[in-house]
Amino acid sequence: MVPLWAYLFLSAFLFAVGVVGVATRRNALVIFMSIELMLNAVNLSFVAFARFLHSLDGQVFVFFVMTVAAAEVAVGLAIIIAIFRNAETVNVDEVHLLKG
Amino acid sequence: MEWVLFLIFGLVAAAAAVGMVLQRSPIYSALCLILALFAQGGLYILLHAELIAAVHIFVYAGAIMVLFLFVIMLLDLRPEDRSPVRTNPVGVSVGLILAGLLLAELALGVGPHIALGPRGVYDFETVRAVGNTQAVGRILFREYLIPFELTSVILLAAMVGAMVLAKRKLE
Numbered sequence: 282m283v284p285l286w287a288y289l290f291l292s293a294f295l296f297a298v299g300v301v302g303v304a305t306r307r308n309a310l311v312i313f314m315s316i317e318l319m320l321n322a323v324n325l326s327f328v329a330f331a332r333f334l335h336s337l338d339g340q341v342f343v344f345f346v347m348t349v350a351a352a353e354v355a356v357g358l359a360i361i362i363a364i365f366r367n368a369e370t371v372n373v374d375e376v377h378l379l380k381g
Numbered sequence: 382m383e384w385v386l387f388l389i390f391g392l393v394a395a396a397a398a399v400g401m402v403l404q405r406s407p408i409y410s411a412l413c414l415i416l417a418l419f420a421q422g423g424l425y426i427l428l429h430a431e432l433i434a435a436v437h438i439f440v441y442a443g444a445i446m447v448l449f450l451f452v453i454m455l456l457d458l459r460p461e462d463r464s465p466v467r468t469n470p471v472g473v474s475v476g477l478i479l480a481g482l483l484l485a486e487l488a489l490g491v492g493p494h495i496a497l498g499p500r501g502v503y504d505f506e507t508v509r510a511v512g513n514t515q516a517v518g519r520i521l522f523r524e525y526l527i528p529f530e531l532t533s534v535i536l537l538a539a540m541v542g543a544m545v546l547a548k549r550k551l552e
């Protein structure tokens with residue numbers, strides 16, 4: 282049986298890739314996808330812990346994370362569309378409306 | 382056998398995630414993420430979370446990523462002509478150092494020596510006797526009923542918020 286730490290390593294790696302994506306990409310949509318990747322990495326460790334601790338609460342938590350992620354995507358993409366409409370770009374380096 | 386499947390799904394997920402960050406075109410990034418999500422669904426099945434695996438594929442690959450692809454096509458984004466990542470050395474190094482530290486900390490914290498706390502009552506045989514969906518549903522609608530109902534408020538707020546934000550002009 283694959284041990285718990287293997288899943289946790291994979292989850293940590295996926296999370297770290299998501300962090301790199303958020304910190305280094307310019308395109309707001311790809312930054313958003315990286316956030317989704319991070320949420321999924323956490324989901325993976327939730328399910329792995331649920332399996333190895335003989336508990337189903339982790340799986341229930343994954344449902345709530347998915348619900349929040351779906352809501353977040355709907356609102357976030359609407360914000361990105363609104364930004365694109367105003368600034369004609371989704372490059373986060375060129376969007377600085379709030380800069381003083 | 383389980384190790385083989387784990388390695389296949391895990392390597393595909395990891396490679397697709399790295400590809401998502403490195404891809405120049407947002408469409409290819411989205412397709413890479415879909416591949417990573419499918420591989421992760423396979424890992425859920427390996428972990429005997431069949432319901433989660435199915436919901437994961439439906440919600441992420443089916444709904445969320447299709448929404449992403451719609452928005453990418455709606456905005457008609459061109460592949461970035463410059464490098465897709467920041468060329469600013471401070472931004473890149475901060476990102477890489479942050480990720481390296483995080484990975485190192487997690488690797489130190491969760492090595493093979495990891496000790497698990499007290500086990501719950503839902504071991505593999507118990508869950509298999511009633512079925513994964515029934516077992517999860519029973520917990521969801523008994524112990525987590527109020528949070529479950531509250532998520533409907535989140536979804537309603539998100540629905541209203543998305544419509545208001547994406548509308549062309551507020552009257």
